Every structure is written in C-alpha cells, then in structure tokens.
Amino acid sequence: MREGALANIAIVGAGVIGVSCAAFLQRDGHSVTIYDPLPPGKGCSFGNAGSIGPGSVVPLSTPGIVRQAVSWIADPDSPLWIDWRYLPRAMPWLAKFIAAGARPRIDGIAKALRLLHADSFRHYRTLLGVDAGSLLHVSGQLYLYESDAAFAKDALGRELRASLGIRSEVLGPDEIRELEPSLGPRFVKAIYLPDSGHCSNPHRLVATIAEDVARNGGRFVRASVKDFEQDAGQVRAVMTEAGRMPCDMVVIAAGAWSQRLAARLGLRIPLESLRGYHVMLPMPTPAPSRPLYPLASKIMMTPMEHGLRIAGTAEIAGLDAPMNERRAAALGRIAKRYFPGIAGEPISVWMGHRPATPDSLPVIGPSPRHRNVVLAFGHGQTGLIGGSTTGLLVSDLVATRKPTIDPYPYRANRF
Numbered sequence: 001m002r003e004g005a006l007a008n009i010a011i012v013g014a015g016v017i018g019v020s021c022a023a024f025l026q027r028d029g030h031s032v033t034i035y036d037p038l039p040p041g042k043g044c045s046f047g048n049a050g051s052i053g054p055g056s057v058v059p060l061s062t063p064g065i066v067r068q069a070v071s072w073i074a075d076p077d078s079p080l081w082i083d084w085r086y087l088p089r090a091m092p093w094l095a096k097f098i099a100a101g102a103r104p105r106i107d108g109i110a111k112a113l114r115l116l117h118a119d120s121f122r123h124y125r126t127l128l129g130v131d132a133g134s135l136l137h138v139s140g141q142l143y144l145y146e147s148d149a150a151f152a153k154d155a156l157g158r159e160l161r162a163s164l165g166i167r168s169e170v171l172g173p174d175e176i177r178e179l180e181p182s183l184g185p186r187f188v189k190a191i192y193l194p195d196s197g198h199c200s201n202p203h204r205l206v207a208t209i210a211e212d213v214a215r216n217g218g219r220f221v222r223a224s225v226k227d228f229e230q231d232a233g234q235v236r237a238v239m240t241e242a243g244r245m246p247c248d249m250v251v252i253a254a255g256a257w258s259q260r261l262a263a264r265l266g267l268r269i270p271l272e273s274l275r276g277y278h279v280m281l282p283m284p285t286p287a288p289s290r291p292l293y294p295l296a297s298k299i300m301m302t303p304m305e306h307g308l309r310i311a312g313t314a315e316i317a318g319l320d321a322p323m324n325e326r327r328a329a330a331l332g333r334i335a336k337r338y339f340p341g342i343a344g345e346p347i348s349v350w351m352g353h354r355p356a357t358p359d360s361l362p363v364i365g366p367s368p369r370h371r372n373v374v375l376a377f378g379h380g381q382t383g384l385i386g387g388s389t390t391g392l393l394v395s396d397l398v399a400t401r402k403p404t405i406d407p408y409p410y411r412a413n414r415f
C-alpha cells in the first residue's frame, strides 16, 4: 500500500457520487468498500435527464420563486407539486429555500455551481477511459422559449451565465429548426450553450465506473448502513444489516437518504427529496442531437441510447410516498406537444429522489463533529454534472492536499 493510504474507507451509497468518490480515492492508493442495498446506479443516478451542463449555474430558488410557485398551484401539470399532508414537515426546509433565493446570495451560489461544474466532462473522462467516447457528448444544449416575453422573463439566467463567462448564443426560429428539425414550430427563441452536452446513459456511466472500482480491488457490499459505531470523535465501524464492518474513514454519499444517516452522527443538515420523474418515448425522426429544455414546462428532453428521455417535475412529498402515475404521464403528454412526430406510448416510467439542499449547493467536506467522516451529498438537480469533480474534491480532502476547487461554499455548517 502507498504511504498514507487507508486500508478501509467505507463509502455509503453507490450512486454517481459514491462511485466517483471511490474511483478517485483508489487513485490515491486507498482501499474502499461501498455499501448499498441496491446495485450501483439504481438510485436517483439511474434515471436523470443526462444533462451535463458546465454552464448550469442558476439555482432552483431565485427572486420571485414564491410568486411563481403560487401561479403553478392551480395547474395539475405544473413543474412543482407539494403534498399538503407533508407540508408541515417540509416547512423549515422551504423557509430556508426561499431565503436562499435572495439576490446577493444567488450570485455566490452561481459561482460555486460554476466551480463544481466547469470541468465535469474532463474529470469523467479520467474515470471512464475508453467508455467516455460512447457515454459523453459535448453536443450543446438548447434552452427554448415560446414567446419574446418568456425570453425577456428569463434575463436572470443570462445575466448569471454572462457574469461567469459561460459562452452562449441567442437563436431565432429558423436556426432552431435547422439544429433540431423534429421540433414543432412553437419556439421563437433559444439560448444555445455550445460547451454543454449530455450523457446518453447515466446508469451505464455509474455502472462503468463501479466496474472499474471493483477491478481495482474495491468491494461492493449489498447492505444498508443503519448506524455508526463512534468513539472519541471518530467512526470505528459502520453497522449494517450484514453486521458490524470496521473502517478507518467514512464517506456519506447516500443521496436523498443522507440526512437520516447524518442524523445518526448528530448532524442536522437540511435535505429534502425533490422527487422527479422520467418517461422514455420512442425516438422521433430525425433524432434530436442534444438536450432540449423548454423553459415553460421545465422538462429536459434528451436523446438516450434507449429512446428520448423526458425528465422533470419537482414534487415535495417525502421519501416514502408512492409514485404519482398521473404526473409521470403528464411529462409524455407535454413532450408530444413539442415533437409532433412522436407516436406511441411511453416505453417506461421512473421516479427518483433528488437530494436537495435549500441553496442548491451540495454538502462536500468533513463532518464538523468527526475526524474521519466526509460528507458528499445534496447535489439536487445537478448531481450528474457535479459528480466527477465531487469525487476528485473528496479525494483531495482525504489526502489533505491543495484541493482542485475551493471547498468552502459546500461546507456542512453553512445552514
């Protein structure tokens, strides 16, 4: 073993964050064991929209979010839905979410998102090797507007992107049709982001990194972590369904379930599941070349290996409520409005839990109360984009070397 390498780092969660942490930690010579009751990439990382946008810097909460949310209440197909029975539990998180949307604050949040997202493709290429070619596509992205008024209303996004030097172009209807001929004629303007793109199979991306981790000696244990054995400010073992597993260090990367685990360590971190859906539709002809994002419905439509993925909606209903079939079906209906040529029923439907903090930034860094616990969760709607850099940053923090990006904005005690 390399000098300073740890013999057993326990990583809780085999989503895109957990496997990226594992792969970068292994590159420093550490031995890793990953705990998850599910196979790698079967949580939220399975069904996301595949968008990899180094220019995705606009947080979910922005000035005017309350007015916008109220306007959505009457629309059953709106991008947001709250289960009123769950509302009392979500209130403290919602209050922090609204506060995070105030103007001076979002400039700092956008900058921190930019830091985490800027080199996403580059770090995934390191992890994926030859498979990067078939999984990653710097295809550009189109943000689509149905009226000049809707375009004008989205000025904040353009302002934030411009302030961070993100390249973009404004396109008119003819240029939109030229780039994406299968779209119907609804859109009058678009923003083209040439440096953004997509992953054409987010599950295969996680599975590929996981296979590489296993090839390099990483162990995958199909068990849920229930608790931690703690002693003198350190975790000595993770307590799983399969028994007590000693460890030198723990990385908590359990996505939307991380709050429950952090609570076992005495940490109170505001994390809510923002439940989202996808439907897979038959690919239209000609197939779209890039992720398409109509701002009115806030759904992402991405060409994938197995069809056209329509992903979106944010539901606040907790981790345990069943899937709402009606909302999933709405995604397919909305997409057919944009692609007049799509025929046929959805191939599959899926729901996942986005692990969302109130300020749209993940928690990455040491536990404020433990010497050997690293937190890596809360990536919300951009965990695929942020996954590779998160893995690298976690490995920097464990190695106590100069980190690839400043970890301060992601500290656990900021709430």
Ligand SMILES: Cc1cc2nc3c(=O)[nH]c(=O)nc-3n(C[C@H](O)[C@H](O)[C@H](O)COP(=O)(O)OP(=O)(O)OC[C@H]3O[C@@H](n4cnc5c(N)ncnc54)[C@H](O)[C@@H]3O)c2cc1C
Residues within 6 Å of the ligand: 012, 013, 014, 015, 016, 017, 018, 035, 036, 037, 038, 041, 042, 043, 044, 045, 046, 047, 048, 049, 050, 051, 052, 223, 224, 225, 226, 253, 254, 255, 256, 257, 258, 261, 274, 275, 276, 277, 278, 300, 311, 312, 313, 351, 352, 353, 354, 355, 377, 378, 379, 380, 381, 382, 383, 384, 385, 386
């Ligand atoms: C509809 C939708 C569209 C999205 N689109 C995009 C997109 O285009 N681009 C983007 O960047 N992001 C997108 N996201 C967000 C992205 O998918 C998530 O941020 C990301 O997958 C989170 O990864 P994770 O590894 O933290 O969580 P997960 O993938 O959920 O992994 C966490 C793992 O922890 C395991 N676990 C939980 N509890 C325990 C325990 N006690 N013990 C052991 N294991 C445990 C779970 O089984 C799970 O496998 C989207 C999300 C949704 C829902």
